[in-house]
Amino acid sequence: MITYLARRFLLLVFTLLITSILIFTLTWLIPGDIVVLSQGGARDLSEQARAAIREDLGLDDSVPQQYLNWLGSFLRGDWGESFNRGSAPVRPLVLEKLGNTLRLAALTLAISIPLSILLGVIAALRENTWIDSLISVFSLAVVGLPEFVTSLVLINVFAHQLDWLPATSRVQDGYTLGDWLRILILPAVTATFVLLGYVSRMTRAGVIDELKKPYVRTVTLKGLPRRQIVFKHVLRNALLPTITVIAISIGWLIGGLVVIEQVFNYPGLGRELFDSIEAKNIPIVQSIVMIIVLAFSLANLGADLLYALLNPRIRLG
């Protein structure tokens, strides 16, 4: 198992390194004068001011040197200063948005994973019956719906018509858990719809495959009740491939919720990234992309680790 994990870990480091080079290169290729951009687009800068800014940003060094400077700062926690918002430091800003996104991701996972697995198991146990078809049709249908459509429908029903939940998800200081839940439920449900299709189908396929295996016959012929057979034996093995799908979803939940965040006006990472790209706010873009790639890679590493732990063949060799 050490070999297995060592390889995965090194792959993680390698991925992050390559990503950092790509980010660095790409953002520096954005059209427009960096000096101008760094001042929020101000055009009337004196020569002195320009020179000062150039020195500040280290633009006189060679490109590889600039990369190393940037990488070094990043790793030390200095993520630069925002090009807008009065040169506010990037790190606290990004971390705050990350926090919001993590809350939304957590709630989404808490709803979607148990629900998808349950639906997948039911569909598999009732393979080829009307229940199976219903679940399949439902989960595929909601996957197909664009998020802004789902969000708007949900807002319309639950906020405007029934007035149970707020229409926007603005964050204010001093929110209690109850407050957070109120603003997060609708966006979480929207995100759940997207995940439902993938995870439930993966689970369904996994369970159907496992049910065909000889050990299920052994367990049945032990006289064990159905519930124990499915939940203790079958699911344990059937979920292993589903874990991989969930890991990929986590990456999406961290950085891909742009549309949902826009519709609900939620200050998450995805929306911030989108806004910063528009504003050409390079330091923020760099930092957020690094965070997203890191989240993605960690999620995959976590999935591999979990897989190795749950699969005795890998854990023990």
Place this chain on the structure above:
Amino acid sequence: MNQAHDPLLTTPVIRADDLCIDYRLGKTWLNAVREVSLAIHPMQIHGLVGESGSGKSTLALALMRYMSSNARISSGTLTFEGVDLLSYSEAQMRSIWGHRIALVPQDALASLNPSYTVGNQMGELLQRHTDRSPAQAQAYAVEMLRQVKIADPELVARRYPHQLSGGMMQRVMIAMALSTQPRLLILDEPTTALDVTTQAVILDLFRELVRDPSITAGAGALYVSHDLGTVAQLCDHVTVLYAGEVMESAPVADLYVRPLHPYTVGLLASLPRPIEGQETRLSTIEGVAPSLADRPHACVFSTRCPAALDLCRAEKPPLENISAGRMVRCWRWREIESGELSLGLSPVTRSPQPIAEAQAATDEITAHPTRVLNVRGITKHFGQRTWIDRALRRKFRPIRAVDDVDLSVNVQSTLGVVGESGSGKTTLARCIVALETADKGEIELCGIDISRDLSQRPRDVLRNLRMVFQNPESALNPYHTIGQALKRPLRLLGQRDGRALELDQRVAELLESVRLPTEYAGRYPGELSGGEKQRVAIARAFAAQPALIVADEPTSSLDVSVQAVVLNLLKDLRRTNGVSYVLISHDLDVISYLADWIVVMYLGQIVEQGTTQDVYGAPSHPYTEALVSAHPVADPQVRGKPIRLDGEVPSARDLPTGCRFHTRCPRKIGPICQQQEPPWQDAGNRHFIRCHIPIDELAALQTDGEAHKA
């Protein structure tokens, strides 16, 4: 056979009367098992024998009321311990499964959940059916493991299935089945996937446990198998199934010595055994078993029976109760019993028929030196060092599959390679044919050095060295017709300028030589049975007229009656084509039928070589001795020497020092076996044994205790 009481006088544990089982194919229900009557008594091991398609597994599982969703029991009665089992609901069956009736399945590894420890899986069964707490259940599970002679049961209970060997896992399955003291045990080919020596140990264990009232409390057992040898050695009573119907049922001695049904007679006669003379052939049963939809409404065996009358083809014979426990379904059983009817099913002698072509082939070979194949120093190790291994400074331990093997094959002779799993015999075969590139060594074909690397072998070499594989299902391309499959070697390796017409003719000749209809050239492999596919594979090997054919377990996946046909074929073709064989098998009877020279392999080395007679007799290497004694003889009155090997085959990564067999050798003499590699000893007549024990001493030790009558 020692019987303290007559089990037939007691009430049967389970009893089936006129049971019928149907299968649904599409929209129609077809009859798979018809009018089967069967009774299993306490302390009785009842064998259920049949070939593939006979319905034996279906029947065995139906006795437990475990059916797939497209099967049903359509009529008949099933009484278990006095209760009508057919009236039970699934919930009621769940209290019986694992508790009163237990199954020991064929593939132990696949039958266990890979994610839980063995102890956990045994414990959960005990918790379900007895009042034990989890801790108590675990403790009892360990005790059961001890009962099945597993060394260090606490450790094994904490292991996961993939960490255990096949033999050990089968013991776990037996322990698990017995742990709730069921009244009926159903064993579905439990030793088919195991090596012969392991199989012998498991069968011994089983025999002992079932007869021990403290463990099984008078349970009965159903032993399902296609292997007539193991059934003869283990069972008290046997039922023979063909095409879903009982043909005959009798106490084991009666069935093997005085069979009354033509099918039973045919099966027993087609078993390979060492027969003197090159021209003798095994008797075979004509034809093929009918498919589910094609079964005759009269006697189901009538299409293939050598004694079939019009009566047989018109009316189905009833299952007659002849005497206590003896049943036959045949119109003519009285004639067979009295000896009036001779079925002509004993080994046949035929005079050789040389063909002009074969003469040419023989001439070509005799023009070359006498050795067709000469192999020296072949070594093949598997395994790679990755960079992580280097970084962690791990010692490099490759799998030493074949180590420094020498062998040779003479013109028109057959070399048998005997060994079990891990012996390296398949790797050796693949190295000879260059499907694997040996690491070291030389190979000479007809005196000419050939490369170990396949890509460097010229067409001539490829033509002369062909292979037949074990599994006919995967040896033929399912998208090519039989004709295309046979033309390929003709085109690529035969005369290049063959015109289409000549190729077709040659294909027809090849099909005829393996006794298949010439129309098969247009069919696809999916339309052929296993035996027919294997015959096509053989024809393909012979197509370009090779000098040597390597056959890797050519009949292992085939039924007994089909095996007889293929073995006869191999013998005939050897004579008519003047070809030599390297025949690999774990079945000693198959080897002795075809081979005139044998090498025995263990853990990558040859431990003995000599003529068939010399190797099987005394003196022989202790491993060969164990193999021969483990081989189940299809005669209930003959018990082999009870020589059993302890322990497991060591891993090929961690070979034992000195003699590789010393960890399991029942004749180990002392530290020398561990310290020094044994020398080759000459036992005369070019019979060589690799052992530290002097030949004379070995001969004396081994002749004491020949196969005795039980």
